[in-house]
Ligand SMILES: Nc1ncnc2c1ncn2[C@@H]1O[C@H](COP(=O)(O)OP(=O)(O)OP(=O)(O)O)[C@@H](O)[C@H]1O
């Protein structure tokens with residue numbers, strides 16, 4: 001496929017000699033020179049209305065997107081990547097600060113961007129060509145021009161032959177090609193992509209990435225810059241000229257990396273691996289010089305609260321499985337290697353790593369995950385001992401501790417889940433509150449600290465944990 005797309009491209013180039021000037025007919029601004037600033041945010045903040053008050057998502061983002069670059073926005077789930085992308089595209093308004101496209105403050109949808117979504121977002125009742133024409137229709141382009149442009153985009157992206165197919169007849173990779181063609185057909189200055197490869201199988205994703213890069217490198221890509229949202233470090237290092245890492249709660253720029261590697265990039269080269277390691281350390285927040293006091297992963301154990309130290313989304317089974325795997329490797333292992341062996345991304349393991357860290361079962365040292373003494377004991381323990389060790393450790397997790405101590409102080413040893421929901425709603429979205437409570441329920445149940453009855457949504461101290469009769473008086 002990569003080759004056929006490239007051949008198409010060369011043919012197109014011959015047919016459209018000197019086609020660099022796309023501006024005249026469509027009334028678009030002249031082609032931006034390399035380095036020219038296309039998008040710029042200054043002090044961009046964004047908050048969402050939560051169950052109780054405002055939830056800060058982005059805080060003080062200063063970002064420039066320049067012509068000629070592929071910029072990757074990298075961050076963990078919930079760090080505000082999609083929110084930032086939507087703000088840049090003008091799909092949602094900024095809270096405060098400014099967003100400009102070619103020096104013009106943005107009002108409403110950004111005329112210089114088009115978006116590719118993770119989930120393709122195709123209309124099932126329209127053919128490939130009709131789906132691709134949609135963007136032009138919305139911009140009032142006449143029917144014959146629309147058809148021409150759509151066929152060109154379809155050709156460019158390797159979809160020719162599929163013009164009259166419906167989305168349901170296509171594989172995931174082909175559907176995402178339609179997503180690309182639909183965005184490219186409007187020849188936006190900046191192509192915005194929100195995790196465009198993450199719903200595809202590994203090989204399809206790899207093939208599409210390669211084709212996209214070939215098109216970009218060939219100079220015939222009909223956009224001047226690409227903003228790629230991803231949580232995949234390797235994808236960012238493979239594709240981007242610059243990587244901006246967002247931290248969480250609220251999203252801030254943690255660090256920027258220039259990727260000065262020649263293309264096509266060799267994943268096995270030392271420089272490639274070195275950059276992966278550096279980005280990885282910033283992503284995990286474990287690099288001393290990038291630490292910001294007061295960040296959630298920086299809170300001293302005795303100052304942790306359910307508000308500043310959320311529970312990682314990790315089940316007891318998941319975190320125990322990881323502890324066992326590390327134990328089998330001698331109590332220490334290189335995380336990127338482990339992820340590789342398991343066919344996972346490092347970031348898939350991060351919630352489990354965070355959980356082991358929070359529980360005091362493991363520590364991060366460079367790229368290595370190291371079991372602590374108690375972590376090693378936990379990994380090797382029988383069920384009873386592992387429950388005892390887990391119970392002690394889980395009381396160091398603020399939400400588990402809050403639930404346990406609240407129940408202990410309540411004469412009946414029971415409390416409605418709504419109580420904890422309300423407490424958490426001050427700091428989290430309702431989705432996050434649900435996740436926090438699900439994890440706390442899983443951990444507390446396994447630790448036999450408390451039980452949870454879904455009907456009537458009530459936490460109850462475990463029998464062995466019931467308050468003594470004197471406390472019930
Ligand atoms: N419309 C909304 N209303 C309220 N909260 C929202 C809304 N959209 C996102 N959020 C919250 O804002 C935070 C950032 O969300 P966002 O989708 O931008 O993150 P992300 O980095 O793209 O995450 P992911 O990797 O999971 O896609 C999250 O905590 C999310 O729950």
Ligand SMILES: [Mg+2]
Nearest residue numbers: 081082083194
């Ligand atoms: Mg997202």
